[in-house]
Amino acid sequence: MNPPAGKTVARFSRFSALALAAALSLTTIAPAFANSADFVRGLWPAAEARGVSRSAYEAAFAGYNYLPKVMDLTKRQPEFSQTVQQYIDRRVTNAQAQKGQAMRSEWNQTLTGAQQRWGVQPEIVLAIWGMETNFGGFMGGENTIHALATLTEGGYRTDFFREELLTALRIISDGHVQPRNMVGSWAGAMGHTQFMPSSFMRYAVDYNGDGRKDIWNSVPDALGSTANYLKSFGWRPGETWGYEVKLPNGFDFARARQLERAPLSQWQSMGIQRVSGRAFPRGGDVGRLYMPAGANGPVFLLLHNFDVIKRYNNSDSYALAVGHLADRILGGGSFAQAWPSGDYALTKTQRAEVQTLLNRAGYDVGSPDGVIGPKTRAAAMAYQARAGLPADGHISGRLLDALKR
16 A cells, blocks of 8 residues: 655656666765654654553664665656556466465455455455565565654655654554564555555454454454455445446547546446446446547446545556456456557656647647646547547557657
8 A cells, every 4th residue: 555645757858867766876865863863762752642662662663773775765766657558467467366366265264254344355355465465475675663764764754754653653562563573665554465554553453353453464464454444445345346348439539538427327328338248237336437548448437446446556557457356366357358559658758749749730738748638638539530540538659659640
C-alpha cells in the first residue's frame, strides 16, 4: 500500500534525468538535525505522549543511524513511463497465477473465514498479496523505524513521516511486533500486504487470536487485515471488479466520454457487450468505460469494487492488475482482446509534443503543457475522426506517430 504523495515530474531529457539520478546516488544528503542522537532525544516527549514505553522506544532506536540511502531514494524519481500493458504483463503471469492458486489451497481455511467475516472474495485478497510482496517473498528490507526516522530527520515530508514514525513506535510498544521484525519498504509500508503504520492502526486485525496483530509473521493476520481494509472502504460482497467488454462498430466515443459513469443497462443500450457473451448480472450497477490502450485494445466497464481496490493504490493500472490476477487465480485466461502492437507510453515532453502538433493541425488545445485534459482529448478525437482512425481520444505513442506523418 503506497503512502500518498504528490508526483513531481522533472522537465529533463532522458539523458539528463539519468545523469541526475546517478549524481544523486553519489551524494550524501545532510540531515536537518545536528546528529541522530539529538533527533532521537528530541522525539521522545512526543512518543511518550502517545503512550510509547521507554523500553520499547530504546529498543526501536537501538543502533539507529541516519540512512543516506533512504534519502537518496526520495530523490531518485525521474519520470518513468510505461503502458498499462507493460505494467500488467510484468505483474500478471502464468507463474504468478499458479502461485496464487497454490496459496489459495494452502490458506483456504483462513481465506474462507475472512470472506465470511468481511465479504471479500479470496482471490482478491490473494491478488493484492501477490502484487504487494509476491505472496510474502519480499516484504522490503528496511528497518521500518530507522527508515521512517531517517525520512523525518532528513526533512522529507516531515509532518507525514513523523506521524507514521510515532504510530510505528506505538505498534512496537503495544507488543504487536519486535523492532527487529518490523521491516518494510524505504517509505514505511510493512508486512505481507504492505500497510503503512497509520493503516495498521485503523485496519489491522488479530485474526489468529494470539493477542497480537502481526502482519509480518502471521499470514492469517495479514490476509484478514487486507480483507478488513477493503470492507472498511465499502467492498460489495459477491460483486466483481468489472468486465472486459467489446464495442460495436460505429461506437459513439464522444457520448461515452460525456457519460463517464452510467448504469450497465445504459452502456448495453449503446451496443456494449461482455466479451463472454453473457448478460450483465445486474443492469443497474454503475460502471465507467476504461480503454487503457484505446479502442484497439482490451476495453472494460469498471464497477464500484474497482474503486475500492484503488484505495489500496490509487492507480487504474494497479487495480486492473489486481482484478486480472484475481481472475487468473480463479482459472481465467488472458484478456480476450489483444493489446495493440507498436504502442508506447508518452513522457510529459512527448504529451506536450502531441498538443503542439494538434495545434499546428488546426485543433485548439491551448498552450502545450503535457497535461491531458478534456480540451486535448476533444482535439484528438476530432483529428482521429478526420484521419479515419477510431475517434477514442486515446493519447499514446501511436497517436504521436500518426501526427508526425
